[in-house]
Amino acid sequence: APTIFTEDDQFVTVGEDFYSSDSYTDTLLRYLGERPQGPQDAPFFAYLPFQAPHWPLQAPWDIIAAYRGRYDAGPDALREERLAALTRLGMCPPDVEPHPVVADDTPEWADMTDEERAVSARTMEVYAAMVDRMDWNIGRVIDYLDNIGGPTSYTWYGPRWAQAATAPSRLHKAFTTEGGIRVPGFVTWPGFSRQGEIGTAFTTVMDIAPTVLELAGAAHPGTAYRGREVEPMRGRSMLPYLSGQTDAVHDADTGTGWELFGRRAIRQGDWKALYLPAPYGPGAWQLYDLLRDPGEVHDLADSRPEKLADLLELWDRYVEDNGVILGPVSVYEVDVEAL
Numbered sequence: 001a002p003t004i005f006t007e008d009d010q011f012v013t014v015g016e017d018f019y020s021s022d023s024y025t026d027t028l029l030r031y032l033g034e035r036p037q038g039p040q041d042a043p044f045f046a047y048l049p050f051q052a053p054h055w056p057l058q059a060p061w062d063i064i065a066a067y068r069g070r071y072d073a074g075p076d077a078l079r080e081e082r083l084a085a086l087t088r089l090g091m092c093p094p095d096v097e098p099h100p101v102v103a104d105d106t107p108e109w110a111d112m113t114d115e116e117r118a119v120s121a122r123t124m125e126v127y128a129a130m131v132d133r134m135d136w137n138i139g140r141v142i143d144y145l146d147n148i149g150g151p152t153s154y155t156w157y158g159p160r161w162a163q164a165a166t167a168p169s170r171l172h173k174a175f176t177t178e179g180g181i182r183v184p185g186f187v188t189w190p191g192f193s194r195q196g197e198i199g200t201a202f203t204t205v206m207d208i209a210p211t212v213l214e215l216a217g218a219a220h221p222g223t224a225y226r227g228r229e230v231e232p233m234r235g236r237s238m239l240p241y242l243s244g245q246t247d248a249v250h251d252a253d254t255g256t257g258w259e260l261f262g263r264r265a266i267r268q269g270d271w272k273a274l275y276l277p278a279p280y281g282p283g284a285w286q287l288y289d290l291l292r293d294p295g296e297v298h299d300l301a302d303s304r305p306e307k308l309a310d311l312l313e314l315w316d317r318y319v320e321d322n323g324v325i326l327g328p329v330s331v332y333e334v335d336v337e338a339l
Helices: 018-035 061-065 077-086 114-129 160-168 206-216 305-322
Strands: 254-261 263-268 271-275 286-287
Touching: 061 114, 077 114, 077 160, 077 254, 114 286, 254 305, 263 305, 286 305
Parallel strands: none
Antiparallel strands: 254 263, 263 271, 271 286
């Protein structure tokens, strides 16, 4: 199969032992070694984005073998194990109420055959080991148990294993629930007073750029740069929070919105309004107090209609400001066979 990797606008030929994670890391190390000699404190920016762990699930055999048998108890047991660890480590309140698993289209672990459980557990072993391999060919897929995770396999691990990773949050990637938009982040910098703390302040990826600019002592150019229009800065610098000067990154009036595949959400402070089309939600706006209900279990839309109305005003503003096109259905609700 032809390579799809390029470097400096040139196609790159890869070998049989190619793994993207290893190759990307080696390439960045080479770039750093090739930096022009100059002051040791000269600033530079490097970004190393990995494809893994994505889809299809593929990893080196020796790393997969290290996880053999680790997940034989199934996703529910893993979910409970991880929730207990999160509580023990102080990353979840001890009385947190996790959202129930939503996976009606996949069988319960107890209802699966021994062979189905073996295949499912193997996909999770590969996910845990995954480094991502390039040379798969969808035309010769061989998803027998011993081949899962190899260069000719094409598999994923499904919603139950995914929710073992996102508990206590609701659902997983591709949803505007907390399980789909909440991720861990690690920040380190000399002199940060919150070094070593587990922070709970709400922040978003949009806050990274203003934080880096402030640390670098640089100012965003506004709406124009070198004769061309640029987008205005969004987000707020996290520096005051990370330095212990404030207890929050965003003020209580800030509204932050999300939309993906017809799934919508708007947040202000600890309040969040959520819209999920069927079958994953009621097709109506729901309301959650994330401070008391991080699992998005108890819908307060009926008991706090005024708060929901306030959030929906922010949603309308988000739609207008961002040019959101609201479709009637999610892409996952389309009948593919009818296309």
